[in-house]
Amino acid sequence: MAERIHVTAPGGDYDILIESGILKNLAIYAGAWGKSVVVTNTTIAPLHGESLAASLPKAKLAVVPDGEQYKTLETIAQLYADFIAAGLDRGSTVIALGGGVVGDMAGFAAATYMRGVRFVQIPTTLLSMVDSSVGGKVGVDLPQGKNLVGSFKQPDMVLIDPDVLDTLPAREWRCGMAEVIKHGFLADESILDMVNKNPSPSSETGFSIQPHPPTAFASPQAERGGQSGKVELIRRAVQVKVDVVQRDPFEKGERAHLNLGHTFGHAVEQATHYQWPHGEAVGVGLLAAARLSSALNLCDSDIPERMEDILAHVGLPRRLNGIDPEAIYAAMATDKKWLGGHSRFVLLRGVGQPTIVEDVPKETIIQILSDLQ
Ligand SMILES: NC(=O)c1ccc[n+]([C@@H]2O[C@H](COP(=O)([O-])OP(=O)(O)OC[C@H]3O[C@@H](n4cnc5c(N)ncnc54)[C@H](O)[C@@H]3O)[C@@H](O)[C@H]2O)c1
Ligand SMILES: [Zn+2]
Structure with a gap:
């Protein structure tokens, strides 16, 4: 039996x-989908896309190039052409099979094609x-910046099959763990316990892309406990996001808490000209946020200590390795959330106790960043 999380959303509820293995039985759900197009990319098509589309009698495959640099209006235009060629009408379904890049683009195309068609997310x-598959934000980048065009489009269904993670590069797994850890500190301590109790990927060194499947949660007991452990970890991490977006569907307030570690993280991405992937930048950003929380006496020093330990356990970076603190600060100051130049951080009073703090002195931030060298 699948774990089911019901989501109440303004555009309609969904599950x-x-x-594990749910994608092998997709036909059960596909009865109501009409004609469909499975949107995926060149990497995922041969791994999972072709077999999935072949299992759906009325589905065609639309394959986009792999990479954030293709999350553009040009690719959306190509998708519209693919939808027309496949004969999609208003009763049809767009299925996103991929990571956040594919999900954001397929969702935006589904929101706008014929003023909106059914949308199913299959995150990989x-x-x-x-x-990214939860919460309804979809969109594309412009040359001027990321995610500048988009809308809210709630999916009709999200189908999560942890088996597809077996082909995910270890580095991408770790990047996702940064968000899992964020959700643990925001709202669910048991997530942190689960992550800490599972084997660390200690056999891997550095941050290069590994040709092996991820080792965390592929424990020696993988045959018995591994997949169900993964299902449970994902279920809890999804639930944290669901709880937040249900209370704040249009990002008016509490949803800002999901930016924990991201003010620092985005600035690190920018200061390194996106040489640091998002998840790794968020990893060190989470540590910076935890240390700042403690420096401002919002919480005890055990919070940054626990953050550092868990990041080390999953193999995420904890140091800035020479990135200039002034460059990171300058990147932060361009953040559109820093209203009128006032700094704004999501910090922690403890696990499960996020809080927003404004006007932190520049010297304090520079000190935190210098200590992370
Ligand atoms: N809509 C939202 O609320 C939201 C939230 C967070 C992030 N995002 C967006 O998500 C994007 C990042 O998503 P991402 O981290 O999933 O990156 P991604 O979609 O680029 O995927 C990462 C890489 O993994 C590959 N891949 C995906 N699944 C695979 C699998 N099962 N096996 C082998 N390879 C696989 C992809 O082809 C890609 O090369 C960004 O564009 C970001 O803006 C959106
Ligand atoms: Zn993130």
């Missing part, structure tokens, strides 16, 4: 189903399972 990265 998130999580089950850990990040997209626990983060």
Whole structure:
């Protein structure tokens, strides 16, 4: 039986189903989908896309190039052409099979094609399972910046099959773990216990892309406990996001808490000209946020200590390795959330106690960043 999380959303309620092997039985759900197009990319098509589309009698495959640089209006235009060629009408369904890039684009195309058609999310990265496939934000980048065009489009269903993670590069797994850890500190301590109790990927060194499947949660007991452990970890991490977006569907308030570690993280991405992937930048950003929380006496020093330990356990970076603190601060100051130049951080009073703090002195931030060298 699949784990089921029901989501109440302004555009209509939907279910998130999580089950190992669920994609092999997709036809059960596909009866109501009409004609469909499975949107995926060149990497995922041969791994999972072709077999999935072949299992759906009325489905065609639309394959986009792999990479954030293709999350553009040009690719959306190509998708519209693919939808027309496949004969999609208003009763049809767009299925996103991929990570956040594919999900954001397929969702935006589904929101706008014929003023909106049915949309099913099948996330294939850990990040997209626990983060981007939930909450209805879809869109594309412009040359001027990321995610500048988009809308809210709630999916009709989200199907999560942890088996697809077996082909995910270890580095992408770790990047998703940064969001899982964020959700643990925001709202669910048991997530942190689960992550800490599972084997660390200690055999891997550095942050290069590993040709092996991820080792965390592929424990020696994988045959018996591994997949169900993954299902449970994903279920809990998804639930944290669901709880937040249900209370704040249009990002008016509490949803800002999901930016924990992201003010620092985005600035690190920018300061390194996106040489640091998002998840790794968020990892060190989470540590910076935890240390700042403690420096401002919002919480005890055990919070940054626990953060550092768990990041080390999953193999995420804890140091800035020479990135200039002034460059990071300058990047932060361009953040559109820093209203009128006032700094704004999501910090922690403890696990499960996020809080927003404004006007932190620049010297304090520079000190935190210098200590992370
Ligand atoms: N809509 C939202 O609320 C939201 C939230 C967070 C992030 N995002 C967006 O999500 C995007 C990042 O998503 P991501 O981290 O999933 O990156 P991604 O979609 O680029 O996927 C990462 C890489 O993994 C590959 N891949 C995906 N699944 C695979 C699998 N099962 N096996 C092998 N390879 C696989 C992809 O082809 C890609 O090369 C960004 O564009 C970001 O803006 C959106
Ligand atoms: Zn993130």
